[in-house]
Every structure is written in C-alpha cells, then in structure tokens.
Amino acid sequence: MAKTCWIERNKRKQKTVDKYAKLRAELKAKGDYMGLTLLPRDASPTRLVNRCRVSGRRRAFIRRFEMSRLTFREMASQGLIPGVTKSSW
Structure with missing residues (x-):
C-alpha cells in the first residue's frame, strides 16, 4: 500500500x-x-x-496497467490481472 x-x-x-x-x-x-x-x-x-496506485512508486511505471513493474509482477504471479500469465522457462 x-x-x-x-x-x-x-x-x-x-x-x-x-x-x-x-x-x-x-x-x-x-x-x-x-x-x-x-x-x-x-x-x-x-x-x-505516472505513479503506481498500489505502492506509490514512480519509477519503472507501466502505463498500460497503471502500476509499477514490481506490483505488476506480483499481481501477475498471483493471477490478479486478467489476460496476463507468468511466463516460465
């Protein structure tokens, strides 16, 4: 938060x-x-x-999802973002 x-x-x-x-x-x-x-x-x-609404972080902001890359990664891993899946090798 x-x-x-x-x-x-x-x-x-x-x-x-x-x-x-x-x-x-x-x-x-x-x-x-x-x-x-x-x-x-x-x-x-x-x-x-350009500020993440979840964490408040300004840097590494992804405009399409309106969140920072860290928040995006966490939420994508948990499956909270529709249409986005975590890629695994």
Missing part, C-alpha cells in the same frame, strides 16, 4: 494542477511555452499520472 505521506502529497499536487489548469490551457492555446515553463513544476497534470 502507498505511504500516507505520498497520498497526501498527491492530493496537494492535484490542488495545484486544478488551480493552474485554466492558465495552462490559455498559455497552450497561445503557444506561449516559455510562460508554461514559469509555472510551478507541480502545475503539470502529467506529474500526477
């Missing part, structure tokens, strides 16, 4: 994304990419997406 501090941090980041969403849309429509770089780093919605 993800640590509580990671979950709370994600909630704070979501608030920042929501706060700057309208401004980001306006800057993108204008094509002002320099203005986008001046916004806070957490204003980008992509910073929230």
